[in-house]
Amino acid sequence: MNNHYFMANMMNPSIVAFARGDVNGDRIPDNVYLTGVKTPSSPFIQNIILLIQDGRTGRFVSVPLADNTGYNPTLFLGDFTGNGVDDILISIATGGSGGIMNYYIYSFMNNIAKLLFDFNVYNEQYKYDVNYKNNYKVEVISKNNNEKYIIDISNKGADYLNEIYNEDGKLKNPITGFVNPLSGLYPVDFDSNKAYELLAYQKIAGRYNADSLGYVLNTLSWQDNRFVLVNQYVAILGSPTKR
Secondary structure, three states: OHHHHHHHHOOOEEEEEEEEEEEOOOOOOOEEEEEEEOOOOOEEEEEEEEEEEOOOOOEEEEEOOOOOOOOEEEEEEEOOOOOOOOEEEEEEEEEOOOOOEEEEEEHHHHHEEEEEEEHHHHHHHHHEEEEEEOOEEEEEEEEEOEEEEEEEEOOOOOHHHHEEEEEOEOOOOOOEEEEEEEEEEEEOOOOHHHHHHHHEEEEOOOOOOOOOOEEEEEEEEEEOOOOEEEEEEEEEEEOOOOO
């Protein structure tokens, strides 16, 4: 590879995502960009930066991201706080096998960038215990709100269950699973008030990452200057019915 081409490419960011809407509250549409440095012969993007152009003055403001590398960065503009002005949702895929995603939400009201949602803060706040129990059950405990869920894994197949359980349904050894960090964060206006809530997906895994047991689904709403947990569900995976 030509070293001059490589160095020039590393120094020249490209626009990797674009959206248009009023994000500063003056009712004039603004231009919102993600820029980044593309990697030759790879979809990996480095030094991803949020760049906002004021639609009225044409001035640019750049906002660096704490975690600024990944794949397929995207932008979504929507009102998450209920003030009638669009906020900025940034999504970046990490490229890992667990489908883990990085998310930020910024407000740009009055041309001041304010971080409303940080995936790292969320992942630290929402922790879980996953414990296998006797009689083909897995217990999921959400520590944030002290809720417990029981998943029936009796349909996982004889080979899987025989490795874990004795014939009487008792565990051969203690086994713990885990809940992945965020793999999905979706804007949904559940109450149709033109302000979006967040629907967060986290995969529940058993003995290893590909051993999927279901998902924790958390609904978050902007209240008292922060996103708070409104509803929580555990979604389980189905299996074919026996004919």
